[in-house]
């Protein structure tokens with residue numbers, strides 16, 4: 001008898017995760033995976049932070065965390081500490097109980113819960129995401145039932161921010177529309193607004209009554225400082241207006257596989273935040289019922305202990321510094337080879353990724369001839385690179401841009 005699913009067609013791989021699938025199949029000893037979003041060491045290995053190991057040790061015999069686990073919303077302490085991490089220790093919004101926070105499944109799960117909440121409870125169903133943006137944004141928001149539009153963000157000619165285009169597009173958005181903002185280290189471009197530009201964006205968003213939704217997946221990775229990277233979010237929260245924030249600990253604590261994250265909805269009054277929290281529970285309950293306890297316990301163990309917190313900051317800074325060093329090494333290697341083109345953007349960009357400017361043909365060539373894997377938009381993860389692999393990548397880029405097409 002034929003399977004009832006016989007007519008199902010093969011789905012395409014995810015454009016980002018598919019890079020790793022293709023890489024795994026490659027038998028070449030020189031193969032290089034620059035698609036990974038998670039941090040890697042000089043040896044190309046995933047890094048378990050020292051401070052995470054310590055927190056895990058402490059947790060082995062600790063039963064107390066179970067006591068403060070809230071149904072559906074997860075670890076109460078984790079939620080409070082996460083809101084503090086992004087909003088600041090002395091945030092009036094936290095002191096006034098204006099923030100509803102739910103522990104969610106890493107950054108993606110936090111975005112999705114926020115999107116489902118908006119689809120159910122918010123009058124304006126349109127969300128503007130930057131052009132370009134992390135590839136999953138479009139799907140997360142569309143699947144939740146929102147209508148996704150884009151606003152100008154990147155200018156390929158300057159390899160910088162298209163600030164004028166951004167202001168024009170957001171200025172033309174319907175009142176109330178949701179605006180997705182990368183809190184720092186914009187993925188994939190590595191281009192962030194300056195503080196002055198953020199202030200102008202804030203004024204525009206508030207004057208038009210748009211709703212800011214921050215995606216904070218790389219706090220600490222842009223500047224090496226957790227506080228500095230949170231500044232754009234804090235500017236928006238300081239004005240007293242509403243704001244959504246999705247946080248991920250996948251990159252900055254290296255907890256990718258634990259799926260640790262939080263969604264915070266900053267409201268204008270405590271009673272509203274209480275009602276929002278009650279509705280968040282109704283959104284989450286039929287999705288996955290309750291979030292897992294282990295990863296969030298690790299994160300809160302680190303966040304609440306000042307010694308461990310300081311140790312985390314040092315480890316995070318070291319990761320951010322290694323990425324900056326990789327940028328410099330790649331730029332120097334291309335310059336030394338006399339590779340045609342201006343590669344200065346590689347050192348100017350911020351965060352884990354570099355938006356090389358290589359086109360999809362050049363990427364395909366580098367994969368075929370050099371076994372180098374990256375997304376077809378030319379984005380490479382600097383974390384996937386090491387001093388020993390920089391020359392191979394520089395050779396490949398040089399060959400890709402100088403070959404007759």
Ligand SMILES: Cc1ncc(COP(=O)(O)O)c(C=O)c1O
Pocket residue numbers: 037105106107108109134182187215217248249250256261
């Ligand atoms: C901009 C951005 N947002 C959110 C995420 C989600 O990360 P995760 O769900 O692994 O925490 C990522 C991961 O690559 C990202 O780059």
